[in-house]
Amino acid sequence: MNKALLTYLVWPVVKFLIAFVIVQVIVILMTWIERRVLGFMQARLGPNRVGPWGLLQGIADPVKLLLKEDILPSSAEKVAYFLGPMLPIIPAFIVLCAIPYGPPPTFTVTRINVGLLAILALTSTAVYGIILGGWASNNKYSLMGGLRSAAQMVSYEVPFGLSIVGVLMLSGSLDLVQIVRYQEANAWNFLPQIVACFIFLVSMNAENNRTPFDLPEAESELVAGYHTEYSGMKFAFFMLAEYAMMIVNSSLMVSLFFGGWTLGMFGLGLTTEVLRSWGFLGGLLGAVIFLSKVMVFMLIYVWFRATFPRFRFDQLMDLGWKWMIPLALANIVVTAVFVLAGQERLMYWIGLGTIGATLFYLFRPAPKRAAAREKVIHAS
Amino acid sequence: MQVEYSKARWSEKFLVLDLLEGLKTTFRELFKPKVTVRYPEERMEPADRYRGMFRFNYERCIACKLCAVACPIDIIYIDVHDETLEVDGKKKKVKVLDRYDIDVKRCMFCALCEEACPTKPKSIWLTTKTYELATYDRNDLYFNMQELEYWDDRPKYSGLPEPEDSARLEGNEGQKQIGGTVER
Amino acid sequence: MFDVHEMEVNFGPQHPSTHGVLRVLLRIDGERIIDAKPIIGYLHRGTEKLFEHMAYPQCIPHTDRMDYVASATNNLGFVETVEKILGITGQIPKRAQLMRVILSELQRISSHLLWLATHAIDIGAMTPFFYCFREREQILDLFETYCGARLTLNCMRIGGMPDDLPPGWLEDLEAFLVKFDPAVDEYESLLTTNRIWKKRTVGIGVLSPEDAIEWGITGPPLRGSGVEWDLRRAQPYECYPELDFEIPVGRNGDTYDRYLVRMEEMRQCSRILKQCIPLIRQTPEGDIKAKISRVIRPPEGEVYHSIESPKGELGYYIVSDGKTQNAYRCHVRPPSFVNLQALPAMAQGHLVSDLVALIGTIDIVLGEVDR
Numbered sequence: 001m002n003k004a005l006l007t008y009l010v011w012p013v014v015k016f017l018i019a020f021v022i023v024q025v026i027v028i029l030m031t032w033i034e035r036r037v038l039g040f041m042q043a044r045l046g047p048n049r050v051g052p053w054g055l056l057q058g059i060a061d062p063v064k065l066l067l068k069e070d071i072l073p074s075s076a077e078k079v080a081y082f083l084g085p086m087l088p089i090i091p092a093f094i095v096l097c098a099i100p101y102g103p104p105p106t107f108t109v110t111r112i113n114v115g116l117l118a119i120l121a122l123t124s125t126a127v128y129g130i131i132l133g134g135w136a137s138n139n140k141y142s143l144m145g146g147l148r149s150a151a152q153m154v155s156y157e158v159p160f161g162l163s164i165v166g167v168l169m170l171s172g173s174l175d176l177v178q179i180v181r182y183q184e185a186n187a188w189n190f191l192p193q194i195v196a197c198f199i200f201l202v203s204m205n206a207e208n209n210r211t212p213f214d215l216p217e218a219e220s221e222l223v224a225g226y227h228t229e230y231s232g233m234k235f236a237f238f239m240l241a242e243y244a245m246m247i248v249n250s251s252l253m254v255s256l257f258f259g260g261w262t263l264g265m266f267g268l269g270l271t272t273e274v275l276r277s278w279g280f281l282g283g284l285l286g287a288v289i290f291l292s293k294v295m296v297f298m299l300i301y302v303w304f305r306a307t308f309p310r311f312r313f314d315q316l317m318d319l320g321w322k323w324m325i326p327l328a329l330a331n332i333v334v335t336a337v338f339v340l341a342g343q344e345r346l347m348y349w350i351g352l353g354t355i356g357a358t359l360f361y362l363f364r365p366a367p368k369r370a371a372a373r374e375k376v377i378h379a380s
Numbered sequence: 381m382q383v384e385y386s387k388a389r390w391s392e393k394f395l396v397l398d399l400l401e402g403l404k405t406t407f408r409e410l411f412k413p414k415v416t417v418r419y420p421e422e423r424m425e426p427a428d429r430y431r432g433m434f435r436f437n438y439e440r441c442i443a444c445k446l447c448a449v450a451c452p453i454d455i456i457y458i459d460v461h462d463e464t465l466e467v468d469g470k471k472k473k474v475k476v477l478d479r480y481d482i483d484v485k486r487c488m489f490c491a492l493c494e495e496a497c498p499t500k501p502k503s504i505w506l507t508t509k510t511y512e513l514a515t516y517d518r519n520d521l522y523f524n525m526q527e528l529e530y531w532d533d534r535p536k537y538s539g540l541p542e543p544e545d546s547a548r549l550e551g552n553e554g555q556k557q558i559g560g561t562v563e564r
Numbered sequence: 565m566f567d568v569h570e571m572e573v574n575f576g577p578q579h580p581s582t583h584g585v586l587r588v589l590l591r592i593d594g595e596r597i598i599d600a601k602p603i604i605g606y607l608h609r610g611t612e613k614l615f616e617h618m619a620y621p622q623c624i625p626h627t628d629r630m631d632y633v634a635s636a637t638n639n640l641g642f643v644e645t646v647e648k649i650l651g652i653t654g655q656i657p658k659r660a661q662l663m664r665v666i667l668s669e670l671q672r673i674s675s676h677l678l679w680l681a682t683h684a685i686d687i688g689a690m691t692p693f694f695y696c697f698r699e700r701e702q703i704l705d706l707f708e709t710y711c712g713a714r715l716t717l718n719c720m721r722i723g724g725m726p727d728d729l730p731p732g733w734l735e736d737l738e739a740f741l742v743k744f745d746p747a748v749d750e751y752e753s754l755l756t757t758n759r760i761w762k763k764r765t766v767g768i769g770v771l772s773p774e775d776a777i778e779w780g781i782t783g784p785p786l787r788g789s790g791v792e793w794d795l796r797r798a799q800p801y802e803c804y805p806e807l808d809f810e811i812p813v814g815r816n817g818d819t820y821d822r823y824l825v826r827m828e829e830m831r832q833c834s835r836i837l838k839q840c841i842p843l844i845r846q847t848p849e850g851d852i853k854a855k856i857s858r859v860i861r862p863p864e865g866e867v868y869h870s871i872e873s874p875k876g877e878l879g880y881y882i883v884s885d886g887k888t889q890n891a892y893r894c895h896v897r898p899p900s901f902v903n904l905q906a907l908p909a910m911a912q913g914h915l916v917s918d919l920v921a922l923i924g925t926i927d928i929v930l931g932e933v934d935r
Binding site: 041042043044140141144211212214215218219220221222223305306307308309310311312313314315 | 571573579580581595684685686687688689690691693694695698754755758760761763764915916917918920
C-alpha cells in the first residue's frame with residue numbers, strides 16, 4: 001500500500017476510531033461516575049440498581065432514551081430543531097483528532113502544528129447547536145436558555161483563549177506535543193501559570209455550561225433551558241456533546257497545564273524518553289496516565305457541581321469581562337516580563353507560594369466560623 | 381440580636397478560600413456513611429405508634445359508632461340492628477354490627493377513630509406498622525368488616541412482582557394478585 | 565431598534581422552583597422583570613369552610629394540611645385559639661405546654677431545613693438539599709415515634725396532648741441535638757461565606773422595615789429587615805416566657821439577611837430544646853391534658869389568636885355561636901399568603917433568576933397560601 005496513504009489516511013482513521021470509542025466509553029462511564037460521586041458527596045448512594053454497583057447505568061440510560069418517544073413540538077422550526085442536537089456533536093468529536101493521548105507519533109491521531117488553534121476554533125462552533133435548538137423549540141424558556149448560552153460561551157471564549165497565551169509564551173509553540181515536551185523538561189505549567197490555570201478552569205466550566213455556570217439549562221429557573229422540548233435521542237445527543245466537550249476540555253487542561261502523558265518534571269521521572277524506551281507498552285502507559293489525569297478533571301467538574309450555587313446571568317458576564325479577561329491580560333503581561341528577563345524559575349516559586357498559602361489557610365486548625373459567631377453573639 | 385458575619389479577609393478574597401471551604405466540606409462528605417435506605421430490600425421499621433393500616437376486632441366492638449362520629453371525613457360506615465338475646469334466662473338487648481366499612485382510599489390516617497374508641501383494648505386501631513397499601517385498583521381500598529379484620533390474607537404489594545407471580549398472572553390464576561379486578 | 569420588547573412568561577404553575585402550584589405571570593424585558601403577578605388558588609380546598617362543618621377536634625387534622633411542612637405549629641395555633649375561646653388557656657398542664665413547645669420548635673427546625681434545602685437548590689447549590697433532608701429525616705423520625713405520623717402530625721388536642729412522650733424519646737431528642745449544631749455549621753460552610761451565594765443573595769429583594777410592616781409581613785422576612793418582632797416574645801404563649809432565647813434580626817432586609825436570620829433561628833431553636841429537656845423531666849408523667857368535657861361547645865363569642873409559626877404570624881379567628889359544636893366562622897391568617905403579597909414589589913427590576921431566589925426566601929407553602 002502507498003506509504004503516504006497509510007500515514008495520512010488509514011492510521012489516522014483507525015486511531016480516531018479508537019479514540020472515538022474510548023471517549024464513548026468514558027461518556028458512558030461518566031454518566032454513572034458523575035451521579036455516583038455526586039451521590040456520595042450528598043450522603044446518598046447514587047445509581048446502584050442496574051448491574052453490579054449500578055455500573056450498567058450508562059447503558060440503561062441510552063437504551064431508555066432510544067426507546068422514548070421522539071417528540072416534535074407542533075410549532076417548532078423543524079430543520080433547525082433537528083440540527084440543534086447534531087451541531088455540537090460534530091466539533092466535539094473532530095477535536096478528538098488533535099489531542100495527543102500519548103507519546104507521538106503512535107499515540108497522536110494527527111499532529112497539527114497549530115493544534116491548539118484548531119481546537120479553539122472548532123470548539124467555539126458548538127454554541128450554534130445550542131442556540132438553534134433553543135430558538136427552534138419555540139419555547140420561551142428554551143429561547144432564554146439559548147440566548148444565555150450564546151452570550152456565555154462567546155464571552156468565555158476570550159479568557160479561555162487568553163489564559164493559554166502564557167503557556168504559549170513559555171513553550172513557544174502552538175503544538176500540544178511541543179507544549180507537553182516543554183513541561184517535562186521544565187515544570188508543569190500550572191506552577192508558573194497558576195493564574196492562567198485558574199482562569200482556564202473557570203472558563204472551561206463556563207464553556208461547558210457546567211455548575212456554577214449552568215445558566216443555559218438552569219433547571220430551577222428555565223425548567224431545562226435550551227433542551228426543554230427535546231426528548232429521546234435528541235436530548236441524548238445534547239448530553240453526549242456536553243460530555244465529549246468536557247473530555248476535550250479536560251484533555252486540554254491536562255496537556256496545557258498538567259504535563260500531558262508524562263509523570264515527570266525537569267527531565268526526571270516518567271518522561272517521554274523513558275516511556276519511548278519501553279516501546280509500545282511505554283506509550284500505552286503514557287496514554288493511561290493521560291486518561292487518568294483527564295478523569296481527575298472530569299471528577300473536578302462533578303465536585304464543582306456538588307458544591308457551588310449558580311451564578312446569575314449578569315454576574316456571569318461581570319465575572320467574565322471584568323475579572324477573567326483583565327486577569328488573563330495581566331497574566332500575559334507578567335509572563336512576558338518574566339520570559340523576557342529569563343526568570344521563568346521565579347514563577348515556579350510564586351506558584352508554589354500561592355498553593356502553599358492556600359493550603360495553609362484552608363487547613364488552619366482554628367474553627368474560625370464558630371469563633372466569629374461567638375464574638376458576634378457576645379458583642380450584641 | 382444582630383446577625384452578622386465578619387468581613388472576608390484579603391486571604392479569603394484572593395485565594396478563593398470561601399469556595400475551597402465548600403469543596404472541603406463536600407469532599408469530606410464523600411467518605412462519611414450514607415443515609416440511603418434501599419427500599420424494597422431494606423426497610424425502615426415504623427415506630428410503635430406509627431399510624432398505618434387499620435385493624436378491626438369484631439369481638440371487642442360494641443357498635444357505639446363513636447369512631448364514625450369522630451371521623452372528620454366520614455369514611456366509616458356502620459349499620460347496626462338490635463337483637464334480643466337470652467343470656468342466663470334474661471332477655472338482653474344487644475347491638476349487632478351489620479356493616480363496618482372503611483373507605484381507606486379517602487382516609488388521612490389521623491387516628492381520631494382510634495382515639496374515640498371506648499373499648500379496652502381498642503377495637504379499631506392503626507398501629508399495625510403496615511404502610512404498603514398501594515393497589516392497582518382503587519376499589520381494592522374499600523375494606524369491609526371481614527377484610528378489616530383479616531387483611532393479612534390479602535396479597536401484599538411487594539415492590540416488584542416475583543417471577544412466579546407474573547407467571548401465575550399470565551395463567552390467569554392470580555385473580556387476587558396484583559392487577560386485575562378483584563371479586564368481592 | 566431600542567424599543568422595549570416585552571415578553572410574557574407564565575412562571576408556573578408547573579415549574580420546578582415555585583414550591584407547588586404558584587403561578588407567577590411575568591412581564592419581562594430580556595431577563596429583567598417589569599412586572600410579576602402571583603396568581604394563586606390552584607390548591608384551594610376550602611379549609612375555612614370545612615371548619616364550619618366540623619366539630620373542633622375534627623378540625624385539627626385539617627389544620628395539618630395547610631402548612632404541610634409545619635403541621636405541629638398549625639395544630640398549636642388552632643388548639644390554642646379554641647382553648648382561648650373556651651377560657652381554659654391557663655389550665656393546660658405544664659408538661660403538655662412543654663411538649664407543645666418542643667414539638668413546635670422541632671417543627672420550626674424541620675420547616676427551616678426544608679426552606680434551606682429548597683432555597684439552596686433554587687439558587688443552584690444542590691448539595692445542601694440532601695444534607696438538610698438528612699437532618700430533617702431525623703426530626704420526622706422523632707415525630708413518628710411520638711405521634712405516629714411524619715408529616716401530617718395531628719399531634720395536639722384541645723386542652724392538652726393526645727399521648728405522653730414514649731419512653732426514650734427525650735434521649736433520642738438529646739442525641740439529635742448533639743448532631744444538629746455541627747450540621748448547621750456544615751450547611752453554612754457551603755453557603756454563608758461562599759461568594760457565589762453572596763452574589764446571588766446580597767441586595768436581592770430588599771425590604772425596608774417600613775415597607776415590611778406596611779405589607780404586613782411577619783416572621784423571618786420581617787426580622788430580616790431588622791424589626792425585632794417575634795410573637796414568642798411579643799405575645800408570649802405556652803411557656804416561652806420562661807425560656808431563654810435570642811431573636812435574630814437582620815440589617816439590610818435582603819435575601820442574605822433573611823438567610824442568616826433563619827440559620828440563626830435554627831440554632832436558637834436548638835437552644836430552646838436543650839432548655840426544655842431538663843424542664844420536662846421535672847414534670848409528672850401522664851399529666852398532659854386539662855379536664856375538659858368531651859363535647860366541646862364554646863360560649864358565644866369570637867376570638868383571634870396568633871402564634872409564631874416558622875413562616876410568620878399564624879392566626880386563627882374563630883366565631884362561635886354558642887349553640888353548636890362547630891365554629892360559626894373560622895378564618896385563618898396564613899403567614900405565607902401575606903408574605904407572598906410583597907413578591908411583586910420585591911421582584912421589580914430584578915432578573916428572572918432572582919425571582920427564584922425571592923420565592924425561596926419568602927418561604928411559601930402553597931397549601932397555606934391557598935388553603
